[in-house]
Amino acid sequence: MVYSITGNPTKPNLWAPLSELVHRLLDDGLDFVLHEPIADGLAERDLVDDAICRDHAVRDIAEAGDLIFSFGGDGTLLRTAHLTGPNDTPLLGVNIGRLGFLADIEIDRIHDALDALEAGDYDVEERLVLEATSDSPPAFDTEWAVNEFALDRSGAAGLIEIEVVVNGTPLNTYWADGLIIATPTGSTAYSLSTGGPIIAPGVEAVILTPIAPHTLTVRPIVLPADVTITCRVLENDQPYVFAADGRSTMFEEHAIRFTVERAAHTVNLVKLPGQHFFHTLRSKLMWGVRRSDGG
The missing domain is CATH 3.40.50.10330 (Probable inorganic polyphosphate/atp-NAD kinase; domain 1)
Known part of the structure; x- marks a missing residue:
């Protein structure tokens, strides 16, 4: 060896x-x-x-x-x-x-x-690893994540509005500081710090954890690993970031569709x-x- x-x-x-x-x-x-x-x-x-x-x-x-x-x-x-x-x-x-x-x-x-x-x-x-694509530039710093992807406000005051569709069916529109899409490996990282559940590594699952949601009834949800998750930040007047394992890419344009799925590797x-x-x-x-x- x-x-x-x-x-x-x-x-x-x-x-x-x-x-x-x-x-x-x-x-x-x-x-x-x-x-x-x-x-x-x-x-x-x-x-x-x-x-x-x-x-x-x-x-x-x-x-x-x-x-x-x-x-x-x-x-x-x-x-x-x-x-x-x-x-x-x-x-x-x-x-x-x-x-x-x-x-x-x-x-x-x-x-x-x-x-x-x-x-x-x-x-x-x-x-399990997640991969992401978008329908608009700029290119991501990385297109796959071991722990999580996160859509997050860029530090400016005010919440962002994130529309989420799972396998073509609307799930929710989150009004929050952001949204984390985590693997079981990432369940003990950023997701855990924002109130998400701990998932054992062998579980085939993806976790959606809102970051400081405006509505307290909005809770984390665990989804099957093979779903297709589509997210977009709706129109507002502030930039936001899309981060992969902590590596952030800034976006100014709104209504960009980010699609997250299970990676092949x-x-x-x-x-x-x-x-x-x-x-x-x-x-x-x-x-x-x-x-x-x-x-």
């Missing part, structure tokens, strides 16, 4: 454990490549020999390895997924961030993770022994933890 290694070079606590992993791979005679910014960072800090970094550096990690280590947080793992494009290379997220629903291997378990990988003791989860995440979605919920959201008041 060839391991590809990437990460978030802006995180100061990235470099020491990353260099330990590289030296472990060298000592064990295992094949690996380093994303060019990571190779440069290791060499500049004298953590790995410059010649070794040059020999293992690649610009395109998508085509260079059989499995990709992504060091950072959930945002880094999402960027890695988009960097590699629509392919089936498994991703292993190593958490050096704060929460880590996607990057759920903690940094101090990286050597245990490598042992499991070399023993073939791991699974690969296929995560998936994003594949590596899961090691002992990892389970329920464990992640308990540890990250502190489910079941009782507060001690000292009484």
Whole structure:
């Protein structure tokens, strides 16, 4: 197996454990490549020999390895997924961030993770991905999302009016700050923060979660994964954004139809022994933890 290694070079606590992993791979005679910014960072800090970094550096990690280590947080793992494009290379997220629903291997378990990988003791989860098209320019920054698409007001005061049609049948016209169209993977991200439900990763579903709706009876709704969702922001005097996994494109023109459907590809995440979605919920959201008041 060839391991590809990437990460978030802006995180100061990235470099020491990353260099330990590289030296472990060298000592064990295992094949690996380093994303060019990571190779440069290791060499500049004298953590790995410059010649070794040059020999293992690649610009395109998508085509260079059989499995990709992504060091950072959930945002880094999402960027890695988009960097590699629509392919089936498994991703292993190593958490050096704060929460880590996607990057759920903690940094101090990286050597245990490598042992499991070399023993073939791991699974690969296929995560549902959404794709979007529109009937008008400008082009999106990205046309597919692992977590969610969001139609959102651009920061200007006032709500936006979003008409939503599902499989050709009108669902609702939302008067709100915006609307999130999320995957089960994205149910613990932006959608959760705005009151959406948590959906287990294996569920075939799409979630529509309004952002601060004007009418309190408007609630999130869970739809089958294979629906076609068409949205358009009705006429008003303010711009709005269409965002994919946090990457936003500004629109001035109204009545543009955005169509969201299930993508043909998936994003594949590596899961090691002992990892389970329920464990992640308990540890990250502190489910079941009782507060001690000292009484």
